[in-house]
Amino acid sequence: MTPVQTRTRPPVLRRSGTATITVTVEIPADDPRLARRLTAALGVLAQQGGRVAVASEGVPASLDVPAEIAAAPARRPALVIDVPGREVLVHGEAIGLTRLEFSLLAFLARYPGMVHTRAELLQYVWETPDTGLPGRTVDVHVRRLRAKLAEFDALVSTVRGVGYRFTKSRDVEYRAATGISPAEDRVLSI
Structure with a gap:
């Protein structure tokens, strides 16, 4: 498996009691399995009430859940x-x-x-x-x-x-x- 580089900033606590965690993950373009796993993990986070920001190279981050994650009503086993x-x-x-x-x-x-x-x-x-x-x-x-x-x-x-x-x-x-x-x-x- 190809290496994955991640950088994480410490959580920023807001007055509302929620934490904001920013994680940057660089996924090699030749590893689609890793991209699918990451997308699935983001989907679980979004289903549990978290907000997910997804950005790609040259594309600004969006605070909405990707369409394929939002469209999935229930998690089915792969x-x-x-x-x-x-x-x-x-x-x-x-x-x-x-x-x-x-x-x-x-x-x-x-x-x-x-x-x-x-x-x-x-x-x-x-x-x-x-x-x-x-x-x-x-x-x-x-x-x-x-x-x-x-x-x-x-x-x-x-x-x-x-x-x-x-x-x-x-x-x-x-x-x-x-x-x-x-x-x-x-x-x-x-």
Whole structure:
């Protein structure tokens, strides 16, 4: 990821009890992901009653919320993992995952923040003992999954020497299967 330069002035307290904070962010033009993340953060600030001033090079700052932020009535998750429908939506568009890639993503997302070893993943996703597949099988599938997740690739993080973890995020909605009895549902037991 390209570096981002920021400069912040200390808050100026007004008599009304509100603080004015000015932040200047220089975003490289070749990094659209970062611009989208910043726009989303400004949208959250604006929805919580804050006033946002946005300026671009050579354009004076406006104290209004950008049109795309104001037009969005409610925040929808950018990544949806629909387990019953067996599909993954990125910004409302389905991405094509293989059966194992989907199972791997669904398993990791089901337990966000928890680290899973390669042996656990082989047991619960591939349903085979650790000795049944070559050692790099999980790594190759994780690499392919990250490539298909595009801007959400960082959600599947590597814990060096241990395994993989799905990072908690407000941008992710995990839709679990409903009406499944605990006996039918595979429960992680460690």
